[in-house]
Amino acid sequence: MLNDAQQKAVETTNGPLLIIAGAGSGKTKVITHRILGLIKKGVAPHSILAITFTNKAANEMKDRVGALLSEDKSLNRPISISTDWRERPFVSTFHALGVHIIRENAQLLGLTRHFTIYDRGDSRRAVKEAMAQCSLDPKAHDPGTILNMISRAKGDGMNRLEYFDRAKGYIEEMVANIWEKYDAILAKEKSLDFDDLLLKTALLLEKYPDVKNHYAEIWKYIHIDEYQDTNRVQYKIARALAEKSRNICVVGDVDQNIYSWRGATIENILNFEKDYPEATVVTLEKNYRSTKTILAAANSVILKNRMRRDKTLFTDNEHGEKIALIVSYSETEEARAIADKSRELISAGTSPSEIAVLYRANFQSRVLEDSFIKKQIPYQLLGVKFFERKEVKDVISYVRAALNRDSWGDIARIINIPPRGIGKVTLAKILSGAPTEGAVQAKLSGFWKLLDDIKAEIAEKGPSEAVKFVIQETGIERMYREGVGDDEERLLNVRELVTVAAQYDSLKSEKRKTQGASESQDEKSDENLTENRAIEAFLENAALATDQDELEKKEDAVKLMTVHAAKGLEFEYVFIAGLEQDLFPFKHMNDAEIDQAGEEEERRLFYVALTRAKKKLFLSNAIIRTVYGAQRVCAPSEFIADIEKTLIEESVPEKPSGAKAIFIDF
Numbered sequence: 055m056l057n058d059a060q061q062k063a064v065e066t067t068n069g070p071l072l073i074i075a076g077a078g079s080g081k082t083k084v085i086t087h088r089i090l091g092l093i094k095k096g097v098a099p100h101s102i103l104a105i106t107f108t109n110k111a112a113n114e115m116k117d118r119v120g121a122l123l124s125e126d127k128s129l130n131r132p133i134s135i136s137t138d139w140r141e142r143p144f145v146s147t148f149h150a151l152g153v154h155i156i157r158e159n160a161q162l163l164g165l166t167r168h169f170t171i172y173d174r175g176d177s178r179r180a181v182k183e184a185m186a187q188c189s190l191d192p193k194a195h196d197p198g199t200i201l202n203m204i205s206r207a208k209g210d211g212m213n214r215l216e217y218f219d220r221a222k223g224y225i226e227e228m229v230a231n232i233w234e235k236y237d238a239i240l241a242k243e244k245s246l247d248f249d250d251l252l253l254k255t256a257l258l259l260e261k262y263p264d265v266k267n268h269y270a271e272i273w274k275y276i277h278i279d280e281y282q283d284t285n286r287v288q289y290k291i292a293r294a295l296a297e298k299s300r301n302i303c304v305v306g307d308v309d310q311n312i313y314s315w316r317g318a319t320i321e322n323i324l325n326f327e328k329d330y331p332e333a334t335v336v337t338l339e340k341n342y343r344s345t346k347t348i349l350a351a352a353n354s355v356i357l358k359n360r361m362r363r364d365k366t367l368f369t370d371n372e373h374g375e376k377i378a379l380i381v382s383y384s385e386t387e388e389a390r391a392i393a394d395k396s397r398e399l400i401s402a403g404t405s406p407s408e409i410a411v412l413y414r415a416n417f418q419s420r421v422l423e424d425s426f427i428k429k430q431i432p433y434q435l436l437g438v439k440f441f442e443r444k445e446v447k448d449v450i451s452y453v454r455a456a457l458n459r460d461s462w463g464d465i466a467r468i469i470n471i472p473p474r475g476i477g478k479v480t481l482a483k484i485l486s487g488a489p490t491e492g493a494v495q496a497k498l499s500g501f502w503k504l505l506d507d508i509k510a511e512i513a514e515k516g517p518s519e520a521v522k523f524v525i526q527e528t529g530i531e532r533m534y535r536e537g538v539g540d541d542e543e544r545l546l547n548v549r550e551l552v553t554v555a556a557q558y559d560s561l562k563s564e565k566r567k568t569q570g571a572s573e574s575q576d577e578k579s580d581e582n583l584t585e586n587r588a589i590e591a592f593l594e595n596a597a598l599a600t601d602q603d604e605l606e607k608k609e610d611a612v613k614l615m616t617v618h619a620a621k622g623l624e625f626e627y628v629f630i631a632g633l634e635q636d637l638f639p640f641k642h643m644n645d646a647e648i649d650q651a652g653e654e655e656e657r658r659l660f661y662v663a664l665t666r667a668k669k670k671l672f673l674s675n676a677i678i679r680t681v682y683g684a685q686r687v688c689a690p691s692e693f694i695a696d697i698e699k700t701l702i703e704e705s706v707p708e709k710p711s712g713a714k715a716i717f718i719d720f
């Protein structure tokens with residue numbers, strides 16, 4: 055059953071549509087019912103595009119669209135919608151959309167269909183290599199900072215030459231030179247980094263009108279979720295695809311724009327009606343998630359922001375309990391209090407997975423983990439991605455190297471795993487193309503033969519069998535089985551990768567459709583492999599995985615995560631830890647003071663944290679916190695004062711366990 059505002063959004067199918075969707079207002083329900091409504095009106099399912107930001111959200115949307123289509127008895131469903139993925143609505147993340155478009159037009163970019171997607175570790179390695187080529191010391195200039203500068207520029211839609219032309223001062227000129235070498239490494243390895251997946255897609259749509267027209271003809275109805283979090287290059291992609299039909303529906307909430315640090319531009323959603331003057335605007339304010347008390351707190355907090363559209367969340371839910379304010383003497387006592395309260399909730403019958411502890415900065419997790427371990431409370435820490443574990447990356451590198459022999463980063467990673475007696479000097483020779491002979495050549499021949507065998511296995515079998523083949527035939531399984539310490543856990547992780555890969559076994563190898571460019575002789579001779587969509591989907595998922603994908607494990611444990619990682623999630627009970635001035639709202643070390651834009655984003659981040667809770671909120675802060683080895687007295691966060699006192703019940707801090715008197719010299 056849809057409410058009036060939701061119904062209006064579902065029924066407005068032609069022309070631009072802006073849906074201002076408050077937290078917990080059922081935006082996914084609206085998008086999925088809108089897709090169903092379009093199909094019931096006769097729109098071909100494959101002409102519908104829906105884009106969101108995380109794999110978890112995209113998978114949920116796919117499942118819900120599929121369920122709606124199968125349950126609606128009035129719908130005359132074509133048989134092909136169940137048997138051919140190309141006949142279904144295209145639901146994915148922005149980056150997965152980019153991978154799809156680039157793969158179908160790879161030759162226009164000088165790539166093969168099986169180009170490698172760099173993860174953060176790959177990119178950092180390549181930046182360090184580029185710095186070495188520029189005779190720069192990574193100890194003097196942080197590779198991570200340089201990578202962030204390149205990433206931010208790409209997110210703003212700039213290529214290397216544009217950045218070089220705009221470079222001001224030594225640092226930016228240095229970054230431009232490193233970027234040139236970095237691009238060369240990517241090109242040599244037939245690879246793209248995470249940001250290239252969007253930048254190169256925008257380039258294809260801008261530079262090749264035939265490509266843009268092709269996709270504009272396919273996707274006549276476009277949906278963009280979380281529009282407030284789009285950056286400039288994502289904006290370009292959306293505009294290009296919707297330029298012809300103008301049937302673009304964007305869904306978002308200015309009050310939940312929290313990613314400016316990675317290039318998200320709030321102006322995209324604020325200016326939607328300028329971009330599309332004929333747009334219809336629908337506001338979803340009814341919240342189905344939280345209690346009246348929680349919403350009253352959230353509304354009062356966000357009201358202080360100026361860069362927003364008027365919107366007040368309301369609900370038919372009960373008033374609920376007051377918000378608990380836990381004041382502790384130190385961060386250790388704070389963590390103990392949160393763990394104790396979590397244990398109380400679990401003892402009273404709450405599932406641990408319905409409890410979340412949110413914090414502003416990653417360093418806060420350490421003391422919280424310590425307390426949960428001591429109290430023997432099951433917990434799951436978001437932030438350590440399964441696909442970033444070394445042993446998992448090793449197996450994936452074997453698959454990527456088998457498909458892309460130019461992926462020298464992968465080859466360098468695995469050529470000595472398990473050990474083959476190939477040292478750094480020999481490896482440098484191999485990477486430079488210098489000839490080898492004797493025993494070294496024999497070892498290399500065996501390695502290349504192994505990659506050939508893996509490639510043949512991929513062509514014939516599903517992803518799970520291919521991954522199993524890698525684990526067994528490379529000797530990785532034997533290495534960990536005979537190892538010590540954490541090797542048993544590493545073996546379990548690589549075996550879990552087989553289970554992950556099995557999710558893609560059901561995808562059929564289908565003849566791909568080329569977009570204008572003719573096939574190369576190599577691709578024609580390797581037809582089975584180029585049609586293997588299953589292995590492509592598996593590798594794509596591994597490359598584009600996010601922190602939230604760890605939740606797919608369904609562990610019955612308390613969730614510990616940053617507020618940023620909690621976006622889009624909901625829990626019955628939510629703790630917000632570290633509510634102290636300069637921590638939340640956060641003050642960067644190099645900031646004399648937070649500007650208005652930064653202040654408003656911090657308040658939006660707190661608003662997001664508040665609206666994750668369904669039943670009860672716990673706000674927590676410490677009087678004294680140890681930062682950089684020194685104790686400091688902390689003022690309570692100004693955000694606490696933004697909430698009406700009648701909504702809060704405060705607990706008096708207990709005497710610290712085992713603590714002596716604390717003397718503070720003012």
